[in-house]
Amino acid sequence: MQLIKTISADRRAMLKGLAAAAMAPLAGPAFAAAGLPPQPTGPAAAVATDKSYWAAVKGLYAVTPEIVNFENGYWGIMAEPVRREFIRQSDMVNYQNTYYARLRAGTDFDAVRTKVAEAVGALPEEIALTRGATEALQLLIGGYNRLKPGDGVLYADLDYDSMQYAMNALKARRGVDVVKFDVPEPATRQAVLDAYARAIEANPRTRLLLLTHVSHRTGFVMPVAEIARMARAKGIDTIVDAAHSWGQLDFRVSELETDFVGFNLHKWIGAPLGVGFLYIRKDRLSAIDRDMGDEDFPESDIRSRVHTGTVNFATVLTVPTALALHQEIGPAAKQARLRHLRDYWVSRVRGFKDIEILTPDEAGSYGAITSFRLAGKTGKADNEAIVAKLRDSYKIMTVRRAGVAKGQCIRVTPALFTDEADLDRLVEALAVITGTKTG
Numbered sequence: 001m002q003l004i005k006t007i008s009a010d011r012r013a014m015l016k017g018l019a020a021a022a023m024a025p026l027a028g029p030a031f032a033a034a035g036l037p038p039q040p041t042g043p044a045a046a047v048a049t050d051k052s053y054w055a056a057v058k059g060l061y062a063v064t065p066e067i068v069n070f071e072n073g074y075w076g077i078m079a080e081p082v083r084r085e086f087i088r089q090s091d092m093v094n095y096q097n098t099y100y101a102r103l104r105a106g107t108d109f110d111a112v113r114t115k116v117a118e119a120v121g122a123l124p125e126e127i128a129l130t131r132g133a134t135e136a137l138q139l140l141i142g143g144y145n146r147l148k149p150g151d152g153v154l155y156a157d158l159d160y161d162s163m164q165y166a167m168n169a170l171k172a173r174r175g176v177d178v179v180k181f182d183v184p185e186p187a188t189r190q191a192v193l194d195a196y197a198r199a200i201e202a203n204p205r206t207r208l209l210l211l212t213h214v215s216h217r218t219g220f221v222m223p224v225a226e227i228a229r230m231a232r233a234k235g236i237d238t239i240v241d242a243a244h245s246w247g248q249l250d251f252r253v254s255e256l257e258t259d260f261v262g263f264n265l266h267k268w269i270g271a272p273l274g275v276g277f278l279y280i281r282k283d284r285l286s287a288i289d290r291d292m293g294d295e296d297f298p299e300s301d302i303r304s305r306v307h308t309g310t311v312n313f314a315t316v317l318t319v320p321t322a323l324a325l326h327q328e329i330g331p332a333a334k335q336a337r338l339r340h341l342r343d344y345w346v347s348r349v350r351g352f353k354d355i356e357i358l359t360p361d362e363a364g365s366y367g368a369i370t371s372f373r374l375a376g377k378t379g380k381a382d383n384e385a386i387v388a389k390l391r392d393s394y395k396i397m398t399v400r401r402a403g404v405a406k407g408q409c410i411r412v413t414p415a416l417f418t419d420e421a422d423l424d425r426l427v428e429a430l431a432v433i434t435g436t437k438t439g
Contacts, residue, residue, distance in 0.1 A: 036060075039330060047333050048340035054419065057329060061417040068422045069397045072415035073216060073244065073369055076270040078322070085321040086272045089314035105313055113277075115320050119327065120263070121252030122279055128302045129277050129316060133243030134162050136262030136278035139305055140239050141166040142173065143289040144208060144260075149175030152203050154236075155210040156195075157182045157405045158217050163241055167210055179203050182405035187220045188360055196227045200234055209238045213245035213256065217401045218358040218409065219342075219369025221249065225257040232257075237287070243267060243276070248338060248367040250331035259284040268334075271322035272315040278306065334416065338368035341414040345423040346370055352436040358409055371401060371409040374434065378407025386410055386433065394429040 036057065040050040047053075060079040063069065078086065093100055109129065117124040130136040141163065147153070153176050155167045164180070171178050181199045184191045200206060209231050213224050228238045239260040245251070247268025253261060259281040265271040280288055280302055290304045297304040326334070349355055354375035359366045377383060383400040387410060390396040401411045412426065431437040 036328065039333060044332065044336040045340070048336035054337060054416075058417045058419060060325075061415075063417050067391070067395045067397045068425055070412045070414060070418075070422075070426065071397045071399045072418075073267070073411060073413040074399070075273055076247075076267050076415065077417070078270055078272060079325055081325060082270055082272070082318060082322045086314055086318040089317040093313045093317075101313065109316055112316055112319050115323055116265070116277055119323050120246065120279070121254055123282060125302060126279055126282050127277050128280075128306045129275065129311075130262075130306055131274050131308055131311065132266065132276040133241065133262045133264040134160075134276075135306075135308065136276050137163050137239065137241055137243075138166050139291055140260045140262060140278055140280075140288060141170070141208075141210070143291065143305060144237070144239065144287060145289050146237065146287050147174040147176050147207055150177070150205065151208075152177045152179055152206040153208040153210075154179050154181070154199055154203055154206045156180070156199075156212075157403060158215040158220065159210050159212045160216055160241055160243065161403065163210055163212075170208075176207075177203075177205065179206070183215075183220070185358065185404070185406050186360060187218070187358070187365070188362055189223050189365055192220070193223060193226060193230075197230060200231060200236065204234075206231075206234070206236050209236050210241065211238050211258070212241040214242075214248060214367055214369065216244055216369075217404050217411070218371045219366055219411070219413075220359055221245070221365050221367060223364075225255060228257045244369070245367070247326060247331070248335070248369075250335040253279055260288070265319055265322065269319075269322050269326050271319045272312075274312055274315045275319060278302075280305065329416070335367065337416065338414065339366065341418055341420075341423060342366060342368055342370050344420055345412070345414075345426055348427045349430050349434075352430060352434045355430065355434050358404070368415070369411060369413045371404075371411045372430075373407060373409040380408055383408045383410055389433060390426075390429055394425065396426055396429055 037053055040047045040053050060081065061077055062080055063077065113127050113129060114124045117127045147170065153167055153170050155164060157180065168178055170176050184195050211222060211224050211227055214221050224240055231238050238258045240256050240258045242261050243264045244267060246263050261279040264276040266273045266275055285302060288305050290299055291307040294304040294307045346357055350357055356373045356375060357370060358373060359370040374386065380402065387398050387400050390398050398410050398412055400408060402408045
């Protein structure tokens with residue numbers, strides 16, 4: 001009997017807590033309780049190397065001690081304040097169920113859309129939430145209706161696989177010619193600009209160009225605005241894949257100088273898995289078809305370009321907390337820190353025996369991500385073996401990347417919870433693996 005009374009009391013307490021959560025604001029500054037110290041001041045280099053501040057930021061993340069994770073390009077771990085908010089929202093949605101979905105979700109989602117738009121520098125009516133950048137870009141590419149048979153579309157080897165598939169599908173869908181070209185290696189800003197200029201010149205019927213802001217293969221930061229201007233001068237529209245850039249780099253959408261962009265919120269912004277958004281400049285909405293003839297929203301509403309059915313409500317509702325933490329740390333500070341971490345290990349291994357760094361040190365051409373290759377090791381088996389050696393012998397997680405014209409490579413992606421000691425382990429491991437030093 002006592003046990004039954006205890007369970008009943010616990011249940012009442014739980015229901016009381018859920019009811020309070022249901023009435024709470026959409027997303028307050030939950031991160032404030034984490035105790036971040038004041039942001040350091042001074043030049044970017046000083047901010048990026050302030051050990052006490054970044055130790056406090058690292059303390060916001062609960063990370064497995066089993067391995068040093070340098071595969072943070074897959075998606076971004078939620079900081080603990082964000083994870084707790086996700087659980088709170090999950091409990092609320094489960095508790096209120098369709099009562100919430102039917103009566104409040106629409107208003108709350110509008111509020112989330114407004115916060116995202118403010119953060120990226122867009123109008124709310126230029127933003128539509130999606131389940132990620134892949135979905136956003138597939139909708140933009142597949143829905144682009146300014147193509148006619150005989151036109152051309154263009155993309156590069158460093159573009160994301162799923163986006164290459166979507167561009168290839170335009171041949172059957174729109175009757176266009178699809179052209180792929182290779183980004184030069186080693187890449188430099190000018191070499192890349194020249195490569196795009198040559199590709200555009202060699203394909204005068206091109207009407208659509210896919211651009212990737214930060215390559216998931218090598219981490220190279222494309223000079224998107226310059227290429228977009230080059231394309232526009234030839235009557236070519238650009239669709240930009242910003243899956244990896246926003247949150248890793250400090251920019252506003254207007255700086256890309258393009259009308260169509262797909263973004264992630266679960267990579268470098270650190271929202272729960274399964275949320276992103278697409279951007280269509282307000283006066284270009286008519287260039288993208290409604291998604292499967294959507295009739296839930298007027299054709300003049302960007303949300304008619306996305307129709308995904310029931311989504312994870314809690315994931316979307318947690319976005320404001322992730323954005324709040326992103327803005328509290330600061331986009332510029334994040335960018336500086338991530339570039340510092342990248343520079344820390346790359347500067348130490350560049351002289352190692354037979355190592356090729358695919359991402360240049362050129363200012364503005366990299367963020368956190370950098371890939372390397374060992375001389376002559378260009379195939380899948382060779383690179384899988386190196387990934388396995390790092391993982392099994394040194395407890396370091398990396399990932400093999402294919403699709404680079406000159407051969408496969410290994411991607412290294414630190415995160416905000418990475419510190420210099422983690423990178424020292426990587427440097428030591430690579431010294432032995434390359435034969436630069438005996439193990």
